[in-house]
Amino acid sequence: MPAATLPEPDAAARCASDALLARIEQELRGGGNWMSFARYMALALHAPGLGYYASGAAKFGAAGDFVTAPELGSLFGRTLARQVADLLRPGDAVLEFGAGSGALAGALSEALEALDVRTEYLILETSAELAERQRARLRTSVRWIDALPETFSGVVIANEVLDAMPAHALAWTPQGVLERGVCLENARLAWCERLATGEVLAAAQALQIEAGERYESELSLAARAWLRTVAERLTRGAILVIDYGFPMHEVYHPQRSRGTLMCHYRHRAHGDPFFLPGLQDITTHVDFSALARVAEAGGLEVLGYANQAQFLVNCGITELLGEVAASDARRYAPLAAEAQMLLSPTEMGELFKVLALGRGVVPKLRGFTEGGRAHTL
Numbered sequence: 213m214p215a216a217t218l219p220e221p222d223a224a225a226r227c228a229s230d231a232l233l234a235r236i237e238q239e240l241r242g243g244g245n246w247m248s249f250a251r252y253m254a255l256a257l258h259a260p261g262l263g264y265y266a267s268g269a270a271k272f273g274a275a276g277d278f279v280t281a282p283e284l285g286s287l288f289g290r291t292l293a294r295q296v297a298d299l300l301r302p303g304d305a306v307l308e309f310g311a312g313s314g315a316l317a318g319a320l321s322e323a324l325e326a327l328d329v330r331t332e333y334l335i336l337e338t339s340a341e342l343a344e345r346q347r348a349r350l351r352t353s354v355r356w357i358d359a360l361p362e363t364f365s366g367v368v369i370a371n372e373v374l375d376a377m378p379a380h381a382l383a384w385t386p387q388g389v390l391e392r393g394v395c396l397e398n399a400r401l402a403w404c405e406r407l408a409t410g411e412v413l414a415a416a417q418a419l420q421i422e423a424g425e426r427y428e429s430e431l432s433l434a435a436r437a438w439l440r441t442v443a444e445r446l447t448r449g450a451i452l453v454i455d456y457g458f459p460m461h462e463v464y465h466p467q468r469s470r471g472t473l474m475c476h477y478r479h480r481a482h483g484d485p486f487f488l489p490g491l492q493d494i495t496t497h498v499d500f501s502a503l504a505r506v507a508e509a510g511g512l513e514v515l516g517y518a519n520q521a522q523f524l525v526n527c528g529i530t531e532l533l534g535e536v537a538a539s540d541a542r543r544y545a546p547l548a549a550e551a552q553m554l555l556s557p558t559e560m561g562e563l564f565k566v567l568a569l570g571r572g573v574v575p576k577l578r579g580f581t582e583g584g585r586a587h588t589l
């Protein structure tokens with residue numbers, strides 16, 4: 213969708229975006245008119261007070277820009293709770309990264325209580341603004357932490373968090389690997405390329421992409437670094453990464469030659485990351501194979517990998533749906549609509565995946581009993 217056809221923001225929102233743009237321009241002027249796309253994404257999404265996640269933008273739900281699985285209702289959290297309950301041992305905690313509006317924390321902690329599982333629920337949220345929203349919503353025994361504990365035992369959950377982590381943009385060309393960065397051109401933000409170097413070049417070369425012609429894509433060193441740290445600190449338990457993405461060979465499929473960069477603004481998806489910085493979400497698909505390799509290097513085991521539909525069905529979503537009589541249309545219809553969104557291959561069922569990584573856990577998780585595809589990683 214061309215950015216010109218997207219809805220206009222109001223004056224206050226435009227003013228906030230202009231302030232972020234000024235902040236980005238200032239950094240560009242101090243850095244020889246170039247910054248990596250990962251740096252741009254970090255500023256556009258997370259710059260204190262101005263970035264998309266750090267500012268007051270609505271973000272979630274009908275009034276926002278996108279809908280996540282927990283925002284649809286409580287079915288996702290209640291189903292996930294069954295898997296989480298299996299994994300928890302006495303004294304363990306649940307640690308949710310990037311809890312958004314707090315919808316998952318609310319549904320999951322309530323469902324765990326209903327299953328008679330007593331556990332501490334921790335949230336690590338980088339956005340002060342969202343942490344405020346979570347506090348207002350969650351009156352349960354949630355505890356917010358601002359750094360990862362030195363050691364952790366229990367279940368770590370990251371739902372749609374890794375796609376929001378900064379990614380480097382690259383172009384593989386017959387002349388070599390170029391890093392696609394951001395510069396000012398005619399007073400506007402634009403793509404500017406230079407030869408990739410250092411860690412970015414090494415990671416790009418490791419993907420072994422044949423560049424007969426130009427091939428563009430992204431890779432998130434930040435997501436890998438995040439997992440490396442979480443893996444180091446996990447003494448026993450599991451990490452559940454739930455997000456949209458693919459195994460490496462599909463992320464970097466020869467036909468996906470324009471990458472996976474996607475922006476979300478008022479429920480429209482488009483590909484222009486320079487459109488109204490700070491007012492739109494910017495994401496890239498998750499490379500689940502890269503995460504599996506990082507986890508294994510850190511001594512974790514891949515406990516399972518499946519698409520979201522398969523995982524939720526294995527965890528018993530249809531039993532939960534069956535608890536409400538289909539004849540009770542007032543209660544059943546919204547639940548069925550929610551299940552349809554979570555499970556349908558044309559909605560979230562196929563594109564979204566669940567990757568479970570663990571240490572000291574018996575690798576027979578209920579979410580992966582049927583149709584798990586860890587072999588594709």
Ligand SMILES: C[S@@+](CC[C@H](N)C(=O)[O-])C[C@H]1O[C@@H](n2cnc3c(N)ncnc32)[C@H](O)[C@@H]1O
Nearest residue numbers: 265280309310311312336337338339371372373
């Ligand atoms: C797309 S939202 C998803 C929110 C929620 N998990 C859900 O599914 O509705 C991304 C969330 O991740 C948070 N976030 C982004 N990077 C993060 C990081 N490195 N650590 C913790 N939270 C992060 C954002 O502030 C936001 O809460």
